[in-house]
Amino acid sequence: MVLIKVSQDFVLAFAGGVLFGYGVYRLFISKIFAQKKLIDEKIELEKLILEEFLKENEANFTNEGIKEKEFKSLFNFKLSEFKSANAFEFKKFKLYDVLFKDEKNRFFVGVLFISQIPLQNDKMLSQDEFYSLKTPKKFSTAVKFIQGKACLIKTRINPFFIHLHLSLEQNKNALMQNLAQLEKLINT
Incomplete structure (x- = not known):
C-alpha cells in the first residue's frame, strides 16, 4: 500500500x-x-390597489377570460389563435383582456368591452381598417371596433393596470380616467 x-x-x-x-x-x-x-x-401591492379601486366602483375581478365560443358569438371573425384572461365586471359592462390572430395572420392585442345595451358606433370601421390602425401606447378608446353590444379596443395596456412607479393617488386618478373613457362608450 x-x-x-x-x-x-x-x-x-x-x-x-x-x-x-x-x-x-x-x-x-x-x-x-x-x-x-x-x-x-x-x-401583492398591485392587488391591494386594484381591489380598493374595484370595491369603490362596485366591481369584481377574476383571472378567467371569455371563452372562444362566446367571443365568436359576438364577432364573426375566423380565428387561428385566441387567448383571453382577466375579467372585470362592472354594473353596466364587462371587460376582458384578449389577444388573437385571425385567418389572415392579423394580430390583435387589447380589451373586449361588452355592454348591457347596444353601443353607438360614431366611426364605422371595417375589419381591415381596424387592423391597419396603430395601437396606442397608453390606454385610449380611440381605436375601436364596435359590433352590437361588444367593442374591441386596441391597446397595449389594460385600463386597470397598476403602475408602481406612480403614487397611489396618481394610480387612482389614472384608473378613474380610464373608467370614465369606458363609461363614455355606453353614454354616447
Missing part, C-alpha cells in the same frame, strides 16, 4: 476553497430569495 502524504498547505487550500464556495453560494441564494420576495410584495 502506498500512502499519499497530504501536505498541510493542500488541506488549508481545500478548506479555504470550501468556505469560499459556501459563502458565494449563500450570497447567491439570499439574493434570489430577496428578489422573489420583492416580486411577491409588488404583486
Whole structure:
C-alpha cells in the first residue's frame, strides 16, 4: 500500500476553497430569495390597489377570460389563435383582456368591452381598417371596433393596470380616467 502524504498547505487550500464556495453560494441564494420576495410584495401591492379601486366602483375581478365560443358569438371573425384572461365586471359592462390572430395572420392585442345595451358606433370601421390602425401606447378608446353590444379596443395596456412607479393617488386618478373613457362608450 502506498500512502499519499497530504501536505498541510493542500488541506488549508481545500478548506479555504470550501468556505469560499459556501459563502458565494449563500450570497447567491439570499439574493434570489430577496428578489422573489420583492416580486411577491409588488404583486401583492398591485392587488391591494386594484381591489380598493374595484370595491369603490362596485366591481369584481377574476383571472378567467371569455371563452372562444362566446367571443365568436359576438364577432364573426375566423380565428387561428385566441387567448383571453382577466375579467372585470362592472354594473353596466364587462371587460376582458384578449389577444388573437385571425385567418389572415392579423394580430390583435387589447380589451373586449361588452355592454348591457347596444353601443353607438360614431366611426364605422371595417375589419381591415381596424387592423391597419396603430395601437396606442397608453390606454385610449380611440381605436375601436364596435359590433352590437361588444367593442374591441386596441391597446397595449389594460385600463386597470397598476403602475408602481406612480403614487397611489396618481394610480387612482389614472384608473378613474380610464373608467370614465369606458363609461363614455355606453353614454354616447
